[in-house]
Amino acid sequence: MPSTWSKITLHVVMSTRDRQPTITPAIRDRLDPFIGGIVRELGGSLYQAGGMPDHSHLLIRIGTDRSVADIMRNVKSRSSKWIHETFPESGFAWQKGYGVFSVSQSSVDEVRQYILRQEEHHRTRDFKSELLAMLQLHNVEYDERYVLD
Numbered sequence: 001m002p003s004t005w006s007k008i009t010l011h012v013v014m015s016t017r018d019r020q021p022t023i024t025p026a027i028r029d030r031l032d033p034f035i036g037g038i039v040r041e042l043g044g045s046l047y048q049a050g051g052m053p054d055h056s057h058l059l060i061r062i063g064t065d066r067s068v069a070d071i072m073r074n075v076k077s078r079s080s081k082w083i084h085e086t087f088p089e090s091g092f093a094w095q096k097g098y099g100v101f102s103v104s105q106s107s108v109d110e111v112r113q114y115i116l117r118q119e120e121h122h123r124t125r126d127f128k129s130e131l132l133a134m135l136q137l138h139n140v141e142y143d144e145r146y147v148l149d
Contacts, residue, residue, distance in 0.1 A: 004064050009047070009103040011111050012058040013134065014076065017093035019127060019148070021053030027087055031056070034082055038075050042066055048112045055127050057115040059103065068100055095148075099131060101138050 016022050023031065028051070035058065036046035043063040051057050062071055076094045083092045103111050114121070121130070128148055135142050 006064045007105060008062050008064070009105065009108055010058075010060050010062060010068065011101045011103050011115075012060060012072065012075075012098055013055060013100075013131060014058075014072075014098040015055040015095040015127065015131075015148070016053075017095050019054040019095075020091065020093075022090050022092040023051065023053045023056065024087075024090070027083060027090060027092070030086070031079060031083065035075055035079055038078050039071070042071050042074060044071065047108065048115045050115045050118050052118055052122055052127070057118065059108070059111050059115055072098055072100070099134060099140075101134060101140075 032046075032049035035049055035056075039046045039058075039060050039062075043065060045061040046058060047061065048059040049056065058075075060071075062068070076098070080092065080094055083090060125133075131147060132144070134140075135147070
């Protein structure tokens with residue numbers, strides 16, 4: 001086959017270190033487009049970004065030439081460096097890990113809306129409950145003792 005065709009869409013969830021509320025509205029307004037630029041530079045597309053002061057959600061399409069780990073290492077390290085340089089007083093840091101879930105094409109709009117409704121959603125559910133629900137929904141095996149390490 002002379003070409004490679006793919007449509008790999010992912011929902012990524014990443015938390016700030018110790019779930020500290022360091023993603024202020026001023027940071028969020030510039031962080032999401034900055035992350036979009038990183039993803040584009042790595043051959044992907046950012047469909048939606050958003051979240052709360054203690055975590056971020058990304059809906060991204062990735063190509064076949066980079067691993068998820070490579071993309072996330074770049075997104076987290078480069079965005080963290082940018083925040084430290086641009087908002088040095090923020091005390092910002094990402095937590096080590098992240099959640100990543102495959103999204104079927106038929107669910108892209110639903111996940112996009114989920115990301116857009118984060119404030120509404122978190123009036124009744126904290127981040128840990130949200131993450132545990134996602135892990136269960138996607139049948140990801142986990143030990144709850146280490147979910148938010």
